[in-house]
Amino acid sequence: MWSTPGLLTDHYELTMVRAARADGTADRRCVFEVFARRLPPGRRYGVVAGMARLVELLRDFRFAPEVVSHLRERGVVDDDTAAWLKAYRFRGDIDGYAEGELFFPGSPILTVSGTFAECVLLETLVLSVLNHDCAVAAAAARMVTAARGRGLIEMGSRRTHEEAAVAAARAAYLAGFTYTSNLAAGARYGIPTAGTAAHAYTLLHDDEPTAFAGQVATLGADTTLLVDTYDISQGIRHAIAAAGPSLRAIRIDSGDLSVLAHQSRELLDSLGATETKIIVSGDLDENAIAALAAEPVDLYGAGTSVVTGSGAPTAGLVYKLVEVEGRPVVKRSENKATIGGRKTAVRRHKPTGTATEEIVFSRGVPDHSPHDRLLQHSYVAGGEAVPRPALAEARAHLRQCLISIPWEGLKLSAGDPAVPVTVVPSP
Amino acid sequence: MWSTPGLLTDHYELTMVRAARADGTADRRCVFEVFARRLPPGRRYGVVAGMARLVELLRDFRFAPEVVSHLRERGVVDDDTAAWLKAYRFRGDIDGYAEGELFFPGSPILTVSGTFAECVLLETLVLSVLNHDCAVAAAAARMVTAARGRGLIEMGSRRTHEEAAVAAARAAYLAGFTYTSNLAAGARYGIPTAGTAAHAYTLLHDDEPTAFAGQVATLGADTTLLVDTYDISQGIRHAIAAAGPSLRAIRIDSGDLSVLAHQSRELLDSLGATETKIIVSGDLDENAIAALAAEPVDLYGAGTSVVTGSGAPTAGLVYKLVEVEGRPVVKRSENKATIGGRKTAVRRHKPTGTATEEIVFSRGVPDHSPHDRLLQHSYVAGGEAVPRPALAEARAHLRQCLISIPWEGLKLSAGDPAVPVTVVPSP
Structure with missing residues (x-):
């Protein structure tokens, strides 16, 4: 009962829902965005991983009556929020980058839309899954590059939390590892074990x-x-x-x-x-x-270095409210470059296929050429999961993405992001 | 089905069982030991955490028929090992340091005894749990020391794997944190949430x-x-x-x-x-x-720094075979100081209570004075869990242990282990 995904949530999410329900703001239409303000020191790209795990966990993100009673007894929620929680299921939309896609500072890798209450509740789970899996995938992708076509076995299960180990095996395989030592990853995700x-x-x-x-x-x-x-x-x-x-x-x-x-x-x-x-x-x-x-x-x-992100065990992703009832919002203390509102992201390429720039528009879908690629896809629509490519395809997609970036982007040494991101405010 | 603890295991454990069963060595009486060769750079002590989680997971460490069929179909096991796995449950003994106890390089924090096959199978799960929880607890203990009596809230769930977050909240509370933001940790372990x-x-x-x-x-x-x-x-x-x-x-x-x-x-x-x-x-x-x-x-x-071990996300613990049928064994390539055989550990103190030395004997229980403390306790006897102190007591025990070490041991700066460990070979 205590291993339900709904409890993988920070206390303050429920406190916010409770206060927002009381003052009438809980049902305001909101957009939350997941992005990284910066990459880990020296890294040139991030790798999107964990999306499929997230969608699967979301399917069971509910609050059973015993769980709600527990939260009520502990004073985390009041009667009104308790009743709301019992009926909770996410009915909004989730759009995001493909698994295996690259990301850079400011890339809007996930966009969650719905009421404030239904969306804010997902913050902790969304960030736990993506911060972990993206961190492992980015480290693993650098190892795959370093291995220059030779195979790699992920054997780090003993160096990380027992369930993180399974997710790490998946992220490493997505990044191009050949095998994992982890039998649960073999059983759950069909990854070859060795x-x-x-x-x-x-x-x-x-x-x-x-x-x-x-x-x-x-x-x-x-x-x-x-x-x-x-x-x-x-x-x-x-x-x-x-x-x-x-x-x-x-x-x-x-x-x-x-x-x-x-x-x-x-x-x-x-x-x-x-x-x-x-x-x-x-x-x-x-x-x-x-x-x-x-x-x-x-x-x-x-082993150790892949499952702990090789010095960067968390991807630095944040989950920020960017729009309320169609109005862009932003913290005053944010970096000046931060722009509110729902974003659309396009990666531009030369005719040769080399990525030149990622453009993030704060409104609408821009004109784009045949060499541009729209980066966001629907993962959840009206609360229902949308079929997405399987792990093997995500793995192939990353391989293609890594070929597409300027060659400096694959260097292991410290450097700027491989592809610059330009955020274009709405007119 | 695929979230059974038995699958949180590396492929090679089963391959070893299979080969050992075929050549008649699987039932040899063995002793495995968990210890750290060194502490993370600059650290002066380690903190034992995760023992209760481990014992709980062990209770369900079985292999259901569908799981065994899966492993058989995948060629991980043969028919003989498949039949053995179906009947598997750990029937040996586990002894170890108390949760909240300090450890140093060479401290035998866990000793697992039984047949080779039943013990080797536990390596991955034992190390996953202890490497993660001990890493978080050690970082958290340093933060508690730095806070000088002020309270601390653990709020790092968003920066680590969703299940690692729950274990991290437990380890941080054990180390003296006041609250966690994680609701699952509140529900599972009774930790105050905020x-x-x-x-x-x-x-x-x-x-x-x-x-x-x-x-x-x-x-x-x-x-x-x-x-x-x-x-x-x-x-x-x-x-x-x-x-x-x-x-x-x-x-x-x-x-x-x-x-x-x-x-x-x-x-x-x-x-x-x-x-x-x-x-x-x-x-x-x-x-x-x-x-x-x-x-x-x-x-x-x-947040981030506590759940990722503040630069040391894994505790560096290893699980090594030290004794076969009463005969000490050791890898040739090991450090010369490594000694085979089952160990007994005693921490020596001045009459004032200050710890002066940890002595690790390779045979038997040594004479000890009233100021000495035997560090090992029974966790599992003949496969059955032995009742152990609750989380609150482990928390109090760590507080006492930290008072007992020489004051230099509490400095945040890099330095030698706070208490030296002397390994005494058998005569």
Whole structure:
């Protein structure tokens, strides 16, 4: 009962609903917008992820009678708001950028419209889902770029909250990772899972040859043997002795991976295992992956840094009221560039396909050329979910988007946003 | 079905079980240990949190027939392991440090004993829960120290995964926070919740006086008015005009909080609102909180930095096999100081109560004086959960532990662990 999505909400949302219902403003037509004021330090783009998770959670965003009673007893709501909550379901509209789309400071990635009360209640859930998933996807996309076409396994479940781990696996896959270690992500989202053995498996056995023989007896030579429990060179010899030269892969999880990958490749080749792949893991982030570009590595395993956003664990997205009954609103203390009102976003491209600019209009849909792309799509209309592309398509979309940005945008080093955003006020 | 705790597991755990069952090693008696090799950079202590969440999740850590069929179809398990999984429940023992206890590099905060197969399966869930909750609790404890007795509201739900937010609220409360904004944390764990209004509430209304009048009409003067939507001085005047000088609190969420807190106090006093509290929020971390110590602030709101561990979003805990059939085991590539075998931990204190050292014995329970404290307690015995102190007691325990460490240990600046850990090998 206490795991209902409706409770994944901050106390003040309900206090605001209560006061607004009492003073007659709760039903004013409002527009809320989700955007980032800035990207994390040094980042050149953000990646939209989590939209499908959000829409799925929204479907169950209700307040059961026991939950409402609890909130009433705790004094969070009064009788009037309690009755309203019992009947609550979101009946408004949600429009937003596609999953896998890039975003930049000021991009209106989500627009929520409806009454004040029905929309304000979604703030916490919307931001929790998007801030987390976008943060992971952006870090993962940089790792995919750094891997230059080599595969990546997301194996960070142990380094983040158990449910965040599942969402992180999804975001990393969306960003182009090849596999996840997380079985729930495999089951829920159909993401390919991978994983063979930890050091514990080797230590369990009397010695390494026995451990490898056991693994190969069950899983065949089409498996990955972890060779760094004791001495790596010895481990590789034991691995090929156990599986033969058709062993699929070895994994190295410690030490100087540049040197070890090189030495391991030589040793494997000398043992005739020329097709055996080398998988490396152990505190890899995008910079460590990039530094291994010249080494004979076939697959990277990334854990901590991908699930924690590689230094930026939250995407900095905010949920702001921008329009009330058709009137644009804005906090006085905001940056001067902030403009109220519902926005429309278009990304402009050269005829070659390179993105040049994102234009955010504060009113209406502008004229646009065939090289422009309208960035917003309907996710929820009148409270009903609108079918959207599946995860695989979002993954392909991001790949296309990353090809479309100016090449400087893919550099790992710190720099300006890859595509400038111009906000055009209404006339 | 796909949200069962059993699936919050890495693929390789099942692959290892499968190979170990085939080669006859799955039932070897094993001991796994959870510890941190190091604390995050500059930190002087870790805080144990998440144990109660872990034990609760373990209760449901099973594999339903549909889940097993899914894993079988995907080729993760074979028929033998599928049958074993269907009957799985953990029947071993779990011992660990109390929630609210401090830990240092090498502290054996959790010890899991049983067969290899039943214990290895728990690695991912154990580490997910503890790495997340301990990271948040450690950051939160530093903020509580920095607040010097003033209250703190955890309001970071919007900056982290929606379920991580609930666990983060619990960890922050354990560490001494006063309130959380998260309603699910209030419902699940009985944590006091707080929250009144966001800028959206003010913007919804035609002007600030109308917004404040609406809030006060519903919630009375015993509320908090957010005064920085437009001009703060004007906002404070509007607040007192609406609520009178008995207004409970104002909140400031932007700007130079040192200057604004000072000016706001003067203005409130000049308006006769001498008892009205000042709450500040907006990107506060432990250093920003410490910098406000001399200002007239009554309550701090912390969001992003607490839920993301203030620069250390994961606690660096690992789950290592240390003993097989009574024989200590250790990876060759480990630090020389790493010692295999089941450990017993004792914290030594001066007669004044100040902690001087943590001794970790690799065998048996050592002689200990009345000033020593045995750090490990039974959480699960023969698969059954053992009753443990409630959250409020864990919170009180941490307060006591922080009093017990040498005073340098409470400094926010970088430094060595507050209490040295000595690992004593078996004779």
